[in-house]
Amino acid sequence: MAGGVEQKMIGQAVLKPRQQVEKAIKDAILAGELESGEMLPPETELARQFNVSRTTLREALRTLSSQHLIAKVPGARGGNFVRSVDYRSLGTVMTEAVDNLLALGSIEFDEVAEVRQNLEVPSVRLAAANRSEKDLTELSEIVHRQKTATVDDPEIPDLDRQFHTSIARASGNRVLASFVSSLHNATEPVNYLDLSPEVGRETVRQHVSILRAIKTRDPDAGEEAIVEHLTYLREHIRTYRKH
Structure with missing residues (x-):
């Protein structure tokens, strides 16, 4: 309240870069834009697209992995793959x-x-x-x-x-x-x-x-x-x- 007038709430918490990356990838998976089994772009390319450091990107990917939304496969033909999201x-x-x-x-x-x-x-x-x-x-x-x-x-x-x-x-x-x-x-x-x-x-x-x-x-x-x-x-x- 300011001078007895109720203030309209238009603000919301600003996400950190890591959280923005997590949210964008998670939303894409849940919306079906990234399908089960699909491989994400290489980490260097993802970092470029999101304009974040590779450290920030990897932190976001680790969180998504802990949520069982993606899985990291090692090796020359590996990468980050979308996991099945169903029952x-x-x-x-x-x-x-x-x-x-x-x-x-x-x-x-x-x-x-x-x-x-x-x-x-x-x-x-x-x-x-x-x-x-x-x-x-x-x-x-x-x-x-x-x-x-x-x-x-x-x-x-x-x-x-x-x-x-x-x-x-x-x-x-x-x-x-x-x-x-x-x-x-x-x-x-x-x-x-x-x-x-x-x-x-x-x-x-x-x-x-x-x-x-x-x-x-x-x-x-x-x-x-x-x-x-x-x-x-x-x-x-x-x-x-x-x-």
Whole structure:
């Protein structure tokens, strides 16, 4: 107030050169002007375009990299590339964050496994309600491959990942799918199991029960089956990790 008259607000904070560079590149990515996988111009050219020093430019690029908007690839054919910006990239960011926290000991494995179970229950229930014929075909193919695989098949961990993430996608909720995928990648239950033929057969039997519930659109049976499955896995993981 000046002399009792309210002053009109027309000013705003002036961005520093580094922040201006960050904002311009970020806006271009989010607007689709820079597409996923596209390589940014060389750093010398970008510095020239923005009329900033290479130090300022590199600081801006480091910030954009920490935000998972770009990735720096080393080598003669490397450079700064635009990363995917969609619901799948959310899962990637979460996986990296959870992996780092587990490695640092900031969170416990059992905490991640517990949250994963609490997310996979609604995931299966929603999949039972929303699944398409395409989803059923995909899940059936995965289970068939699991039935015919031997316990020492290196494809087993990836088949397990595919099964759980396919259910999450069938839920129709892309955010939920990203969360389930990231937590599954962090826990990687099959990699912790002493995968004997007996454990392998039991795991596949449980997958069949889950798939049957989704196929018959029975969310209650789906919840019962996924809880049995994840509880079974957690018990075996806990036993295996003690040795």
